[in-house]
Amino acid sequence: CCSFIIWTLLLFICLLSVYSVCGQVSYSIPEEMSKGSLVGNIAQDLGLEIKRLISGKAKIYTRSSDEYMELNRERGVLLVKQRIDREALCTETALCALHFQIILENPMEFYTVTVQITDINDNAPTFKNNEMRFKISESATIGVKFELELADDQDIGKNGVQHYELKPTDNFALKLHNSADGNTNVEMVLQKPLDREKQEQISLVLTAVDGGEPQMSGTMMIAITVLDVNDNAPVFTQQTYKATVTENSPKGTIVATVTASDADHGSNSKITYSINNAVKNAKDMFEINKENGQISVIGDIDFEKSIQFQLNLGAIDEGGLTDSCKLFIEVQDVNDNTPEINIMSKSTVISEDAKINTVVTMINVEDQDSGENGNMRCFISENIPFILKGSSNNFYSLVTDSELDRELSSEYNITVTCSDEGVPSLSSSVTLTLQISDVNDNAPVFERSSYEAYIVENNTPGLSIFTVKATDADWNQNARVSYILEDSSVNGVPVSSYVSVSADSGVIHAVRSLDYEHIKDFHFRVKAQDGGSPPLSSNVTVKILIQDQNDNPPQVLYPVQTGGSVVAEMVPRSADVGYLVTKVVAVDVDSGQNAWLSYKLQKATDRALFEVGLQNGEIRTIRQVSDKDAVKQRLTVIVEDNGQPSRSATVIVNVAVADSFPEVLSEFTDFTHDKEYKDNLTFYLVLALAVVSFLFITCLVVIISVKIYRWRQSRILYQSKLPVIPYYPPRYSDTLGTGTLPHVYNYEVCRTTDSRKSDCKFGRAGSQNVLIMEPSSTGTMQRIQSDRNILDEPDSPLELRAFLLPLFSGPVC
Numbered sequence: 001c002c003s004f005i006i007w008t009l010l011l012f013i014c015l016l017s018v019y020s021v022c023g024q025v026s027y028s029i030p031e032e033m034s035k036g037s038l039v040g041n042i043a044q045d046l047g048l049e050i051k052r053l054i055s056g057k058a059k060i061y062t063r064s065s066d067e068y069m070e071l072n073r074e075r076g077v078l079l080v081k082q083r084i085d086r087e088a089l090c091t092e093t094a095l096c097a098l099h100f101q102i103i104l105e106n107p108m109e110f111y112t113v114t115v116q117i118t119d120i121n122d123n124a125p126t127f128k129n130n131e132m133r134f135k136i137s138e139s140a141t142i143g144v145k146f147e148l149e150l151a152d153d154q155d156i157g158k159n160g161v162q163h164y165e166l167k168p169t170d171n172f173a174l175k176l177h178n179s180a181d182g183n184t185n186v187e188m189v190l191q192k193p194l195d196r197e198k199q200e201q202i203s204l205v206l207t208a209v210d211g212g213e214p215q216m217s218g219t220m221m222i223a224i225t226v227l228d229v230n231d232n233a234p235v236f237t238q239q240t241y242k243a244t245v246t247e248n249s250p251k252g253t254i255v256a257t258v259t260a261s262d263a264d265h266g267s268n269s270k271i272t273y274s275i276n277n278a279v280k281n282a283k284d285m286f287e288i289n290k291e292n293g294q295i296s297v298i299g300d301i302d303f304e305k306s307i308q309f310q311l312n313l314g315a316i317d318e319g320g321l322t323d324s325c326k327l328f329i330e331v332q333d334v335n336d337n338t339p340e341i342n343i344m345s346k347s348t349v350i351s352e353d354a355k356i357n358t359v360v361t362m363i364n365v366e367d368q369d370s371g372e373n374g375n376m377r378c379f380i381s382e383n384i385p386f387i388l389k390g391s392s393n394n395f396y397s398l399v400t401d402s403e404l405d406r407e408l409s410s411e412y413n414i415t416v417t418c419s420d421e422g423v424p425s426l427s428s429s430v431t432l433t434l435q436i437s438d439v440n441d442n443a444p445v446f447e448r449s450s451y452e453a454y455i456v457e458n459n460t461p462g463l464s465i466f467t468v469k470a471t472d473a474d475w476n477q478n479a480r481v482s483y484i485l486e487d488s489s490v491n492g493v494p495v496s497s498y499v500s501v502s503a504d505s506g507v508i509h510a511v512r513s514l515d516y517e518h519i520k521d522f523h524f525r526v527k528a529q530d531g532g533s534p535p536l537s538s539n540v541t542v543k544i545l546i547q548d549q550n551d552n553p554p555q556v557l558y559p560v561q562t563g564g565s566v567v568a569e570m571v572p573r574s575a576d577v578g579y580l581v582t583k584v585v586a587v588d589v590d591s592g593q594n595a596w597l598s599y600k601l602q603k604a605t606d607r608a609l610f611e612v613g614l615q616n617g618e619i620r621t622i623r624q625v626s627d628k629d630a631v632k633q634r635l636t637v638i639v640e641d642n643g644q645p646s647r648s649a650t651v652i653v654n655v656a657v658a659d660s661f662p663e664v665l666s667e668f669t670d671f672t673h674d675k676e677y678k679d680n681l682t683f684y685l686v687l688a689l690a691v692v693s694f695l696f697i698t699c700l701v702v703i704i705s706v707k708i709y710r711w712r713q714s715r716i717l718y719q720s721k722l723p724v725i726p727y728y729p730p731r732y733s734d735t736l737g738t739g740t741l742p743h744v745y746n747y748e749v750c751r752t753t754d755s756r757k758s759d760c761k762f763g764r765a766g767s768q769n770v771l772i773m774e775p776s777s778t779g780t781m782q783r784i785q786s787d788r789n790i791l792d793e794p795d796s797p798l799e800l801r802a803f804l805l806p807l808f809s810g811p812v813c
Contacts, residue, residue, distance in 0.1 A: 027078070028116040031086040031096075036079055039069065039115060042102065043076025046111055050076045056104030061344050063366060068098055069115065078113070086117045087154035094156050103345050108359060110344075121159040121212025125151035127220040128283065132206075134222065135320030138196040139229040145175070146188040147314065147324050150277055151208030151218050162211040166204055166222075174206075183279070185312075188222070196226040230319020232263040234271045241313075241327040243295070247303040247334050251296075255286065258293040260315035260323055267318040276324060277312035285309060286329070295327065303333040304368040335373040335422025340366045341430045349435045352406040360386065361398040361432055365418045373422035381415050388416065398432070406436040407473040440478040440532025444470040446540040453508070456547045457516040465499070468506045468540065470528035480531035481506075486539065490522040499544065501526055508542065516548040517589050550594040550643025556651045558585040568654035570661075571633075573625045581610065584617035584651055586639040596642035602650065603636040610655070612637055619653060629657050 025045045029037075043050055052058075053073045060071050068089075070081040090096030096117040101110040127149055134146055153160045164186050166174040171192045177185045186206075194202075202224035209217045236258060243256035262269040273293040275283055285299035286309065295311065311327040346361035367374040378396055380388045385402040398414065412434045419427035446468065453466040472479040483506040488495045500509050506526075522544055529537035559569075559582065569582045588595040599617040604610055609629060611622045619635065633655035640648040 024112045026114040026116065028118060030118045030120050031084050032120060032122060033080045033084065035082060039078040039080060041076060042071065042078045042113070050074065056106060058102055058104050060100050061103050061110070062100040063342060069100065071102065084117055086119050087123060089117065105345060108345060108362065119156050119159050121155055121210065121216060123154040124216035125153040125161045125208035125210055125218035127151050127218055129220065131221040131223060133225070135225045135227050136194060137227045137230040137319045137321065138194045139231055140190055140194060142190055142193060144190045146322065147276055148186040148188050148206060149220065150186055153210050155210065155212065159210055159212040161208050163209055165207040165209065168204065171202060172204065194226045196228065200226050202226065227320045230264060230268040230317065230321055233321030234260040234262045234315040234317050234323045236260045236315060236323050236325040239325050241325060243327065244330045244332055245297065245301055246332045247301045248336055249297050249301055251298055253297040255295045255297060255329055256327060257295070258313055258325060258327065262317045264317065264319065270318045271315050274314045274316070275311055276314040279310040282309040282311055286311060288313065301331055303331045304337065307331050333370050333373060335369055335420065335426060337368040338426040338428040339376045339418040339420055341416060341418055341428055342366065346432060348433065349437050350404070351437045351439060352404045353439045354400055354404060356400055356402065358400045359397050360400065360434060363396040363398065363416060365394040365396065367420050369420065369422060373420055375421040376418050378416060378418040384412055384414060386414060404436055406438050406475065407442060410436050410475070438475040438478050440474055440530065440536060442473040443536035443538050444472045444481045444528035444530055445538060446470045446528060448540065450540060451542045452545065453542070454545045454547050455510060455514060457514050457549045458551055459510050459513055461510060461512055463510045465508045465510055465544065468508065468526050468542065470506070470538065472530045474530065474532065478530055478532040481528050482531070484527045484529060486525040486527050488524050491519065495524040498522065499524065514546050516546045519546060521545045548591045548594055550590055550641060550647060552589045553647035554586045554588045554597055554639040554641055554649045556584065556586045556639060556649055559651060559653060561651060568656045570656045570658060571621065571625060572659050573627065573657060575621055575625045577621055577623055579621040581619040581621065581655055582653060584612070584619065584637050584639065584653070586617065586649065588641050590641065590643065594641055594643035598640050600638050600640070601635065602638040605630060605633045609633065610635055625657055631656055631658050633657060
């Protein structure tokens with residue numbers, strides 16, 4: 001009880017030295033309560049609101065691995081998490097209590113809670129042995145005592161063993177004796193002399209009864225063998241023995257030796273040693289040699305579980321006389337427990353802009369050893385922006401020591417190591433993984449300070465030119481880069497009509513086909529912007545250089561080609577070799593080698609007379625002009641550029657070899673007339689072919705249409721077998737004796753629904769005169785003025801409309 005009070009005081013002082021305790025509350029509950037049972041309204045008792053428990057992520061921190069209590073944040077109550085057995089929970093102490101803390105975050109606080117576990121009568125008294133055997137001499141004097149085994153009841157107080165009963169009581173009585181150490185010894189006292197000749201075996205029943213409700217009991221059989229006379233009992237050299245043993249001593253270690261002597265001789269002096277009784281589990285830890293009285297270790301000695309053992313030893317001779325003594329064994333501690341590191345509260349993620357001295361984790365360290373073996377010191381790895389701040393009673397806080405930068409290190413594995421001062425020193429460690437959350441503190445950075453790209457003219461719209469790339473050292477959304485084309489103009493036109501930028505990939509596309517002859521280069525700016533809040537951005541200058549393509553043929557400036565007249569250059573017949581006839585002048589709007597022009601003579605009336613300069617286009621004579629040379633000379637000169645593929649243009653140069661202008665005029669006039677005649681002849685031939693083809697196709701279509709029309713008329717008019725009596729309107733007149741009508745009229749013919757062929761109906765003209773034939777009539781006609789067509793009825797089986805041509809003079813079927 002005293003150790004419990006001291007431990008409680010130390011814990012209270014420890015918690016006060018780390019953080020201020022906002023409150024302390026105690027509860028008392030009986031053991032064996034069912035799971036989910038209410039312990040108390042913790043929120044009300046601590047003066048906290050329910051929303052504070054929820055926002056602070058309230059939780060229970062306990063040093064032991066077993067959690068018997070649970071906290072319901074939504075209700076603010078403390079509940080039983082699992083069944084509590086007081087006897088299993090508190091084996092060494094009479095008073096049993098659970099001590100734990102309730103931890104809250106933001107800000108971090110904790111409260112101390114004590115739950116007293118009261119005992120209920122759930123255990124019956126039990127004896128370690130079901131039977132005890134005694135050999136008692138018949139000469140035993142009245143009043144001799146025999147120590148009996150105590151019953152063990154795990155309950156305490158009134159629920160523990162209250163009294164013993166011995167039955168029958170013919171020869172023996174029961175006596176309880178309280179020893180100086182506070183324990184109760186049960187002794188069986190001889191109150192009537194024994195007579196072996198009358199009763200050699202005596203059987204007794206020892207009953208242990210507790211004081212609980214309901215009352216429980218346990219029994220043990222006592223078998224007594226009455227021996228012959230033996231008048232000297234064994235005597236121990238000491239009534240109390242003391243010994244020490246080191247914890248974790250190997251099994252078989254001799255702890256102590258007890259000695260007893262008997263004044264008798266022979267078999268009556270032979271002594272047998274035994275452990276009659278032991279406190280708690282001492283019998284499981286030690287055994288005694290029945291022959292020599294040596295006590296040795298048979299179990300695992302653990303200082304942290306038991307610091308002292310008490311054995312009640314007995315010596316009995318062959319005559320059944322006994323003596324008893326006590327052996328107290330002190331356990332010496334060794335450093336066999338490593339420090340236990342308990343994480344009270346921790347954060348797994350911290351922002352990189354967290355302030356210095358921000359608490360990351362709270363740690364409690366314990367060592368079950370005592371003395372120097374239980375003194376500890378803790379430290380963390382070096383070269384990290386964190387330090388471990390300690391306080392009294394082994395509480396530590398892990399806090400930030402400098403500014404954090406996620407771009408330098410996005411994660412820290414912090415190893416906390418704690419070692420004791422024992423010899424040899426023992427240590428333990430725990431690794432905390434801490435993620436650094438990102439803050440948008442880095443703008444996108446382009447790979448280059450400026451970009452320059454080339455594109456060949458006449459590109460297809462949408463062509464990818466190249467890609468700009470920017471990176472952001474931040475993470476996730478803060479590192480997501482979008483590319484934006486900044487507004488600007490090129491020669492007064494928005495740059496967006498020339499290029500576009502993909503927002504996701506940074507690929508620059510040509511919006512239109514570019515022409516080197518109109519624009520040779522232009523520049524613009526691209527902005528890279530991240531997805532942070534607020535967003536950060538940077539920009540870069542991009543220059544596009546348009547490369548020329550051989551897309552323009554050479555253009556001949558001279559001689560000028562005209563459609564109607566012929567221009568000729570005159571060469572006198574007295575011209576010498578190398579005479580300059582004329583010069584072909586051409587240009588190419590392309591640039592570079594695409595604009596380098598070369599001239600060649602493709603066709604000539606007389607190739608042996610003229611040549612063309614390859615580079616300058618000059619036409620010169622290569623021999624002396626003679627009288628045999630024709631007056632009309634036609635030269636075809638081709639002009640080619642140096643592109644790939646090359647483009648060309650041709651020009652026809654007319655040369656007149658003559659000394660006088662009239663001669664030249666007559667020759668070229670005939671030339672013009674012949675050319676016009678040939679052109680006219682070709683035109684008329686093509687026109688005639690087109691007219692003949694058109695007439696043939698038209699006739700073919702007309703013939704086919706007439707055939708189809710006649711076939712349809714024959715099918716319609718000659719299918720009915722009933723006669724039709726025509727009705728002639730008043731305006732009918734026999735014009736020119738041909739019997740035709742001056743106007744077009746419609747006839748209506750009705751047929752019966754039975755045969756679908758008895759009635760015919762023709763459309764009517766403007767006079768609304770209708771001819772109707774009823775199925776039952778025999779030829780009577782009736783003139784009816786009607787506003788609607790009879791065959792508009794849903795039951796009309798057929799309606800035929802036909803125009804009566806002037807050729808029709810009789811009834812129509």
